[in-house]
Every structure is written in structure tokens, then in C-alpha cells.
Amino acid sequence: MQVAQKEDSIELLMEELKGHKLYEGLTTLEDVKTFTEYHVFAVWDFMSLVKVLQTSLTCTQTPWTPKGNSNTARFINEIVLGEETDVDADGNFKSHFEMYLDSMEDIGANTEQIRKFISLLEDGEGVSSALDKAGVNEAVKAFVKFTFEVIETGKDHMIASAFTHGREGLIPEVFMEILNKSSYLTNNSYKSMKYYLERHIEVDGDEHGPLSLKMIEELCDSEEKAAEADQIAKASIRQRILLWDAIAEALG
Secondary structure, eight states, rough: OOOSSSOOOOHHHHHHHTOOOOOGGSSSSSHHHHHHHHHHHHHHHHHHHHHHHHHHHSSSSSSSOOOOOOHHHHHHHHHHHHHHHHEOOTTTTTTTHHHHHHHHHHOOOOHHHHHHHHHHHHOOOOOHHHHHHHOOOOHHHHHHHHHHHHTOOOOOHHEEEEEIIITTHHHHHHHHHHHHHOOHHHHHHOHHHHHHHHHHHHIIIIIHHHHHHHHHHHHHOHHHHHHHHHHHHHHHHHHHHHHHHHHHHHHH
């Protein structure tokens, strides 16, 4: 797996992401639709990061046996509860991915590609092949493939770093930028989309972000692991910037 070459700090990369030109481009309904049609794949692959951590840090098999670190088990179980079975705008229990699909339909975005992709996976297709067969954009494919390269390392501290710094740690700030600068969302009544964004700002900022940082602290029990986690954190944020670059280009 290739990780980033530049030696920017996590803080500098986050500033670059928060100042990205993409947010200023989300001014029409068509802009927001386009954004969601790309971004939904990042919403989907996030759940695989969640579940691989749960599988590794807790016992999901029978007969059950203790995993040894109840702290990390508790942290990931709390996160899974919220990500896989949160409460939507109408009070129903849904995963955040399903809530995002609802929000896409709320604004009239096209969900055919992501649904085709999911259908291919359900039929036993591998991730890479399913991305190709669904005709997914190259930048989106690169983003998802990076996620699965991290997963395939089998290293909990690296996976947790991608999960925390590439997702839970940055989502509140990124979504605040989208809400603050996307005048179309702010000025129009798209309940599901606004709820999804606001819910993530609330949950990830107040609960999941701090929990995921504690999880990294537990997992990075050596300088080597801390260094690897730092590199993956930077690479994950850069992947997000590249995805944002592609969406901004698509907006024109």
C-alpha cells in the first residue's frame, strides 16, 4: 500500500480540507446531487472500517471468548450501535448509510449506481470488481480501494487511525463547512439531508470522535505503532482531499 509522500502535519492537511474549494461550489440542487452521488461510496466503505474493527476488537463468534481489552471493545461497540442502528429524522432505526440513501432520494439524487454496486456485492462480487462493473468514477474507486488496502493490513492501530482521522475526526468539521457554505441546503427544506449532516456533526463531534481517539490511544502501545498510525492518518486525509478535488472538478 502506498502512503503519502508529503510530510504535512495532520493539522495542516485538515486546514487544507476545511478550506477546499468544493464547499463554495455547492450552490445549486444539481451541485448537491452530484456531491452525494460521489460521496455515498465513502459513506458505504466507512461501515466496513467499523465492522472490521468490531470483528477484531470484540468476539463476534461462537463459542464466545474474551478478547482481553474491554476498553477497545466498549469503544467500538458504542460506535457500531450508533453507526449501524441510529435514529433517523422520523424516529426509525437505520444505519447511517441507509439514512444517506434516504437523504439522496429526498433531494432527487441518482442512487442507481450505488444500488447496483451493493447488489453486485450481495451476489458475491469482490469490491474492486463491483466498482468496475458499476462504472464508478476513478477517484471514487481509488478512495474505496485505499480503504480496503488499509483493512487488508490486518493491523488494528492502522485501521483505527484511518477510521478516526480519515472519518470520525474530520467529519464534523467537513460537514459544518458543507452546511455553512452550501446555500442551497441552508435555504431549502431538505429534511433528510440536513438531518444527516447535523446528526453527524452532533454524534461524531460529541461522542464517536472522542471514543475513536481513546481507541487509538489503547491500540498504539509502541512508538512504531504510533508512527504507522500517524502515516495512515495523513494518507487518509489526503485521499479525502483527492476525492474532494474530483467532485469539485465534476461540478465545473
